[in-house]
Amino acid sequence: MAGLFITFEGPDGAGKTTQLKLLAHHLQSLGIPYIVTREPGGTPLADKIRALLLDVQNENMAPKTEALLYAASRAQHVEEVIKPALVRGDVVLCDRYIDASIAYQAVGLNLSPDMIRRWSVEATDGLWPHRTFLIDVPSEFGLSRIAARGTPDRIEGRGVLYHERVRRTFLELARQEPDRFVILDGSATIEAIADQIRHEMNRLLNL
Ligand SMILES: Nc1ncnc2c1ncn2[C@@H]1O[C@H](COP(=O)(O)OP(=O)(O)OP(=O)(O)O)[C@@H](O)[C@H]1O
Ligand SMILES: [Mg+2]
Secondary structure (H helix, E strand, O other): OOOEEEEEEOOOOOOHHHHHHHHHHHHHHHOOOEEEEEOOOOOHHHHHHHHHHHOOOOOOOOHHHHHHHHHHHHHHHHHHHHHHHHHHOOEEEEEOOHHHHHHHHHHOOOOOHHHHHHHHHHHHOOOOOOEEEEEEOOHHHHHHHHHOOOOOOOOHHHOHHHHHHHHHHHHHHHHHOOOOEEEEEOOOOHHHHHHHHHHHHHHHOOO
16 A cells, blocks of 8 residues: 555544644645544444444443444444555545554553454554654643533543543553654644654655
């Protein structure tokens, strides 16, 4: 596959969506074909699964159900959106991916990280991103940024300890794969972070 697969990860409110949009503008200005997508969701079918996952009424959802729904949504997303885009040679900018499942479901819900990884690897035929921008912020900091948005969804409402474990897991995943991850300090200004991302992207594109 000729394209470049880029993911954005990090705690809630870290600035993933903000930076993804700025990188999209950058690619647009360079005339490089790209698509923007997100998980869970990214296709009509996967969006229905996303709605199940975020619905506060599903408070009795079993951890393995949650993890399998993420894997199911991802299988659809890869097949219908990501792989075709990469085959066309596009840059794929994706808001969250497998690392988020490992951080949120495996560690947060006390499931085996290996099992979660296995499920997602099966679901995606082992499609991993070329680069993952991990925007790191203390979880309380991130949560306070998005508090203004209103009522938290089912995952956001899980409390600071859960989110702090999620954050530490992201950092551990990055430590294990230093060639894939770029860790960014999410407490820097939006422009400073965007600059670092553009720099790395230009390098990947041999510009
Ligand atoms: N570096 C930054 N400095 C200050 N504010 C920021 C920064 N990055 C993002 N914000 C603001 O914080 C809020 C959350 O940003 P954003 O939606 O990009 O985070 P996110 O990681 O996508 O969140 P979520 O996990 O909920 O999707 C927005 O209001 C955004 O404008
Ligand atoms: Mg976002």
